[in-house]
Amino acid sequence: MRASQYFLPTLKEAPSEAEVPSHIFLVRGGFIRQLAAGLYEYLPLGLRVLKKIENIIRKHMDDAGALEVLLPILTPAELWQETGRWDVYGKELFRVEDRKGRLFALGPTHEETITDLVRKNIRSYKDLPKNFYQIQTKFRDEARPRYGLIRGREFIMKDAYSFDVSEEMAVKSYEIMKETYNKIFSELGLDYLMVEADTGAIGGKYSHEFVVKAANGEAHIVYCENCGYAANVEAAKYEFELDKLPPEEEKPLEKVHTPNVSSVEDVAKFLGVSPKKIVKTLIYILSDGTAVAVLIRGDRELNETKLINYFNVNDARLATSEELEKMGLVEGFVGPIGLDLPVYADVSVQDLHNFVVGANEKDYHYINVNIPRDFKPIEFVDFSTAREGDPCPNCKAPLKETTGLEVGHIFLLGTKYSDAMKAYFVDKDGKEKPIVMGCYGIGVSRLMAAAVEQNHDENGIIWPESIAPFKLQILALNMKDEKIKEVAENIYKKAKEKGIEVLFDDREMSAGAKFKDADLIGIPHRIVVGKGVKNNVVEYQHRAKKEKEEIPIDKVDEFLEKLR
Numbered sequence: 001m002r003a004s005q006y007f008l009p010t011l012k013e014a015p016s017e018a019e020v021p022s023h024i025f026l027v028r029g030g031f032i033r034q035l036a037a038g039l040y041e042y043l044p045l046g047l048r049v050l051k052k053i054e055n056i057i058r059k060h061m062d063d064a065g066a067l068e069v070l071l072p073i074l075t076p077a078e079l080w081q082e083t084g085r086w087d088v089y090g091k092e093l094f095r096v097e098d099r100k101g102r103l104f105a106l107g108p109t110h111e112e113t114i115t116d117l118v119r120k121n122i123r124s125y126k127d128l129p130k131n132f133y134q135i136q137t138k139f140r141d142e143a144r145p146r147y148g149l150i151r152g153r154e155f156i157m158k159d160a161y162s163f164d165v166s167e168e169m170a171v172k173s174y175e176i177m178k179e180t181y182n183k184i185f186s187e188l189g190l191d192y193l194m195v196e197a198d199t200g201a202i203g204g205k206y207s208h209e210f211v212v213k214a215a216n217g218e219a220h221i222v223y224c225e226n227c228g229y230a231a232n233v234e235a236a237k238y239e240f241e242l243d244k245l246p247p248e249e250e251k252p253l254e255k256v257h258t259p260n261v262s263s264v265e266d267v268a269k270f271l272g273v274s275p276k277k278i279v280k281t282l283i284y285i286l287s288d289g290t291a292v293a294v295l296i297r298g299d300r301e302l303n304e305t306k307l308i309n310y311f312n313v314n315d316a317r318l319a320t321s322e323e324l325e326k327m328g329l330v331e332g333f334v335g336p337i338g339l340d341l342p343v344y345a346d347v348s349v350q351d352l353h354n355f356v357v358g359a360n361e362k363d364y365h366y367i368n369v370n371i372p373r374d375f376k377p378i379e380f381v382d383f384s385t386a387r388e389g390d391p392c393p394n395c396k397a398p399l400k401e402t403t404g405l406e407v408g409h410i411f412l413l414g415t416k417y418s419d420a421m422k423a424y425f426v427d428k429d430g431k432e433k434p435i436v437m438g439c440y441g442i443g444v445s446r447l448m449a450a451a452v453e454q455n456h457d458e459n460g461i462i463w464p465e466s467i468a469p470f471k472l473q474i475l476a477l478n479m480k481d482e483k484i485k486e487v488a489e490n491i492y493k494k495a496k497e498k499g500i501e502v503l504f505d506d507r508e509m510s511a512g513a514k515f516k517d518a519d520l521i522g523i524p525h526r527i528v529v530g531k532g533v534k535n536n537v538v539e540y541q542h543r544a545k546k547e548k549e550e551i552p553i554d555k556v557d558e559f560l561e562k563l564r
């Protein structure tokens with residue numbers, strides 16, 4: 001492709017709303033343009049990247065036996081009403097009305113649609129298993145679309161759905177997808193983690209997220225370099241047994257005056273004890289209206305996702321000062337002794353001796369508190385947020401912490417949708433049973449951004465080879481110089497003959513501007529045809545490396561051969 005005939009609207013400045021490298025460089029590099037908040041146009045360069053990502057995904061999905069379909073973007077409201085999600089989804093669901101007043105949603109996901117297709121067309125165990133996938137535009141009415149392709153209102157997803165006769169078979173389908181996803185993300189050339197995910201209210205151990213490591217990611221992950229374990233901080237098990245304090249003789253309970261001292265840090269300092277011996281008492285209001293007290297050791301952070309899952313509620317929040325006052329409690333001095341609320345404790349409190357809690361009285365704490373002598377929690381539960389340095393649940397090595405972008409999620413659904421929508425099959429024994437489902441998503445357009453988040457420098461993008469818009473870029477530094485023009489044209493012709501995807505920068509502009517654009521666009525291999533032609537050499541450079549290499553013009557053919 002000749003740059004002079006292509007569309008390379010590169011920009012010197014990033015748009016003011018661009019905050020993260022992928023947004024900045026994809027716009028500046030002429031890959032995408034914003035139409036309206038959260039809506040992007042893919043320009044020729046950007047579409048090339050997108051298609052490459054799609055094709056890698058498609059190849060591995062096909063290899064795994066999944067069958068590609070294409071479902072309508074408009075999905076009838078009645079299907080969403082069958083599963084209850086018309087109401088549950090809230091404002092994020094884009095709703096539209098046709099001329100007859102019939103309601104539809106612009107699909108953010110397609111469980112309902114695909115389940116409807118299957119219940120109408122699959123009747124017998126002989127037709128199962130099946131795995132259908134599509135690569136398609138999805139919609140979500142984000143309150144705050146931001147970060148370019150990372151959080152848009154319209155985006156491209158690969159979504160797949162498996163259908164099996166039993167949970168055992170569904171697990172097999174799930175495992176095949178897990179393996180397939182690893183192949184996909186490896187071929188994309190990204191540094192990623194397969195993460196044990198929080199399965200939400202549904203529960204179960206079959207949910208994994210695929211997270212591309214990136215500084216700007218919103219996913220917080222702990223992982224083990226020793227054994228490969230990785231989990232979201234809200235799903236990671238806290239190995240409290242390995243983090244316990246040594247046992248102690250129980251001392252008599254004592255109420256002490258702690259004037260104006262209420263934070264863990266201050267109480268620790270005032271009483272001269274470790275924060276590990278101070279137990280925080282947090283009063284939570286669950287979304288069903290109940291108030292509970294949750295205890296956790298002073299050096300640990302409570303994870304609200306773990307709390308929400310444990311109580312099987314939609315949401316939970318800390319009680320406000322006014323609510324505490326109404327319950328007769330004093331903010332900063334709340335404690336479990338004599339408390340008229342259900343008391344639960346994080347596992348970090350288990351086997352803790354002679355610890356400190358609030359005395360439910362202004363400016364007082366209890367010291368030398370012991371369980372079960374002084375109070376008894378209903379249950380010890382893992383509510384702790386995992387963090388760097390915690391022991392790995394598998395191998396006990398210290399965990400590392402990183403942030404990343406979630407680009408894939410696989411999930412064993414069970415019969416949630418088939419029960420709700422009556423997607424049954426007739427089994428070998430002649431009985432009707434619900435089909436067991438799994439769902440598997442990949443954020444295709446998000447992957448494009450994630451690849452840039454992970455692979456860039458201050459000058460622009462450094463595309464992984466497998467998804468680069470072109471493999472080779474030829475820069476002719478001065479097209480008015482006959483020799484340079486001739487050599488560059490010749491290399492371009494040869495590269496094309498060898499089937500190498502090549503962008504030939506033959507534009508009439510300064511060498512400096514061409515180098516700037518090349519760095520910004522990030523094509524991996526670069527041949528520079530400049531003054532060296534007088535000495536019969538051209539220059540080669542890889543986008544990721546600083547070193548330059550001279551190639552004699554008569555060796556270029558050999559060099560191109562290696563690039564194929």
Ligand SMILES: [Zn+2]
Binds near residue numbers: 227228392
């Ligand atoms: Zn480990």
